[in-house]
Amino acid sequence: MERVPILKIGDVLLVSIQIDLQDQGVLALQEDLAERISTTGAYGVIIDISAVDIVDSFIGRMFATIASISKLFDADTVVVGMRPAVAITLVELGLTLGDVRTALDLDRGMKILRVLGKQRRGSFAVTDDFAAEEVL
Amino acid sequence: MAAESEGIHRLTDLLRANADTLIDRWTALASSAFRGRLTTNELERDSRELFASLLPVAESDGRDLTSGQFSELKSMLAELSRGRARQGFTPSETASSVFALKQAVQELTEAEEDPALFRQVMTFSGLLDALGLWTFESYSRAREEIIKEQSEQLLELTTPVVKIWEGVLAVPLVGTLDSARTQVVMEKLLEALVETGSEHAIIDITGVLAVDTQVAQHLLKTVVAARLMGAECTVSGIRPQIAQTIVALGIEFGDITTKASLADALRHALRSEGIDVVRRRDGRTS
Amino acid sequence: MTARLGEPEELPINEDNDVVRVRQLVRTYAQQAKLSLVDQTKLVTATSELARNTLVYGGGGTALIAPVDDGRRLGVRAVFTDEGPGIPDLDLALADGWSSGKGLGLGLSGARRLVDDFTLDTEVGRGTTVTVVKWAR
Numbered sequence: 001m002e003r004v005p006i007l008k009i010g011d012v013l014l015v016s017i018q019i020d021l022q023d024q025g026v027l028a029l030q031e032d033l034a035e036r037i038s039t040t041g042a043y044g045v046i047i048d049i050s051a052v053d054i055v056d057s058f059i060g061r062m063f064a065t066i067a068s069i070s071k072l073f074d075a076d077t078v079v080v081g082m083r084p085a086v087a088i089t090l091v092e093l094g095l096t097l098g099d100v101r102t103a104l105d106l107d108r109g110m111k112i113l114r115v116l117g118k119q120r121r122g123s124f125a126v127t128d129d130f131a132a133e134e135v136l
Numbered sequence: 137m138a139a140e141s142e143g144i145h146r147l148t149d150l151l152r153a154n155a156d157t158l159i160d161r162w163t164a165l166a167s168s169a170f171r172g173r174l175t176t177n178e179l180e181r182d183s184r185e186l187f188a189s190l191l192p193v194a195e196s197d198g199r200d201l202t203s204g205q206f207s208e209l210k211s212m213l214a215e216l217s218r219g220r221a222r223q224g225f226t227p228s229e230t231a232s233s234v235f236a237l238k239q240a241v242q243e244l245t246e247a248e249e250d251p252a253l254f255r256q257v258m259t260f261s262g263l264l265d266a267l268g269l270w271t272f273e274s275y276s277r278a279r280e281e282i283i284k285e286q287s288e289q290l291l292e293l294t295t296p297v298v299k300i301w302e303g304v305l306a307v308p309l310v311g312t313l314d315s316a317r318t319q320v321v322m323e324k325l326l327e328a329l330v331e332t333g334s335e336h337a338i339i340d341i342t343g344v345l346a347v348d349t350q351v352a353q354h355l356l357k358t359v360v361a362a363r364l365m366g367a368e369c370t371v372s373g374i375r376p377q378i379a380q381t382i383v384a385l386g387i388e389f390g391d392i393t394t395k396a397s398l399a400d401a402l403r404h405a406l407r408s409e410g411i412d413v414v415r416r417r418d419g420r421t422s
Numbered sequence: 423m424t425a426r427l428g429e430p431e432e433l434p435i436n437e438d439n440d441v442v443r444v445r446q447l448v449r450t451y452a453q454q455a456k457l458s459l460v461d462q463t464k465l466v467t468a469t470s471e472l473a474r475n476t477l478v479y480g481g482g483g484t485a486l487i488a489p490v491d492d493g494r495r496l497g498v499r500a501v502f503t504d505e506g507p508g509i510p511d512l513d514l515a516l517a518d519g520w521s522s523g524k525g526l527g528l529g530l531s532g533a534r535r536l537v538d539d540f541t542l543d544t545e546v547g548r549g550t551t552v553t554v555v556k557w558a559r
Contacts, residue, residue: 020442022442023441053463056474057529057532084460088460088463089467089536092535093529093535094531095532
């Protein structure tokens with residue numbers, strides 16, 4: 001089973017979902033993220049779903065779970081790149097993402113996280129360092 | 137026994153042997169159905185082609201036209217139906233021209249006193265009935281497709297998505313909002329948000345005739361979907377009468393921002409981007 | 423995976439991977455029936471919910487996907503069958519608000535909204551069969 005890679009960009013963790021995530025993959029991702037957030041002290045998590053064409057209730061719950069886990073580590077979560085067809089389907093499904101924030105793309109997602117991060121941890125805690133390293 | 141085995145393909149043999157006579161008679165009968173609006177040459181050519189395709193299935197039951205043996209005939213008839221429709225003939229006229237062959241065949245065989253042949257002629261008549269109805273059906277279907285295409289085009293034309301500022305899109309809605317229409321609008325708007333990277337959308341309903349619970353629900357779904365994608369949606373153009381209807385119906389717009397005019401909605405969107413529009417101190421340029 | 427045009431196909435639902443397979447197969451049939459992108463997404467999402475239900479709640483079962491044609495338009499039918507415990511309280515299961523923890527969390531009401539035709543046949547102790555159809559517009 002392929003594990004979804006987690007990238008560290010400055011003090012933000014980026015997850016880009018490219019494959020059709022099976023249930024095991026979802027659980028593995030949640031575990032990996034929890035571990036990475038705690039070790040890196042990241043102030044935000046971005047989940048990029050621009051390549052995802054189906055979001056059902058299980059995947060939806062995953063976003064909410066990841067957001068809750070992040071909050072426990074004093075970090076915010078943003079989901080970016082949701083496709084129109086997915087958004088329309090989620091609305092019809094009646095699935096609300098709760099506390100999960102959303103943004104049109106990566107750039108805007110990062111901006112939101114920086115703003116929120118400064119609010120949470122103070123202005124000096126959030127840098128604009130964008131050196132990316134693969135963490136997993 | 138001998139008489140029976142002789143009768144097995146009596147009809148087909150008869151049709152083949154008398155092809156020219158039958159085609160001529162058929163053409164004459166059909167042309168009277170068209171009352172001279174179709175040249176005899178055209179009719180004769182069509183009749184000849186159809187006759188040739190009918191021969192191999194002349195003894196088949198017309199009750200199930202979906203079987204493969206009829207596919208060539210069916211496409212020929214569909215083509216015929218389309219062509220005649222384009223020339224302005226009604227589907228009844230086209231179907232009648234198919235039915236006319238029945239009379240021609242009956243005239244040919246009425247002198248024969250052969251029960252087996254009689255049965256075959258009856259079956260053949262039934263087949264022609266089914267085929268005549270088929271031309272009617274394919275005419276109907278062709279019309280429906282044209283209507284569908286036109287209404288889709290109309291839908292496209294009447295729902296333009298316009299960029300009214302950096303990052304702000306507007307959709308002016310006009311007329312009635314039904315389920316199909318609203319879905320098209322929703323999809324177009326959301327696609328446009330992604331393509332242009334806009335975070336604000338304004339749905340202007342100044343031109344919408346009536347707002348009921350269903351319309352409100354559709355608008356609500358669009359706003360929620362846009363929010364899920366990371367964009368904000370405002371509804372503008374609420375006329376006083378509409379406002380009263382909404383309140384009377386008890387429709388809750390929840391936390392959707394609504395404004396009286398497109399201008400108000402634009403100002404709201406800009407402000408949320410941190411943009412203020414100011415008048416320069418030196419006044420107008422000219 | 424080759425789904426021949428016009429032929430129904432049956433898939434077992436006994437493990438995780440099967441849910442993904444169901445999604446991919448339904449997607450193929452939906453494309454063949456010329457459903458719009460949004461309708462494809464709705465159907466595939468609905469069948470994903472139902473397949474997961476069959477696996478998690480029904481203890482495993484099968485999915486039967488087939489093209490349908492009513493003379494005017496094409497569509498796709500998906501039937502999910504299991505021999506699990508059955509659903510004791512249908513009203514509860516079909517109630518909205520499952521996402522907030524109420525209802526049995528079966529996602530049935532949501533799936534129902536995503537498709538055109540929805541039928542549910544269930545009996546406690548016997549199992550459950552859910553049939554959904556979505557037509558091209």
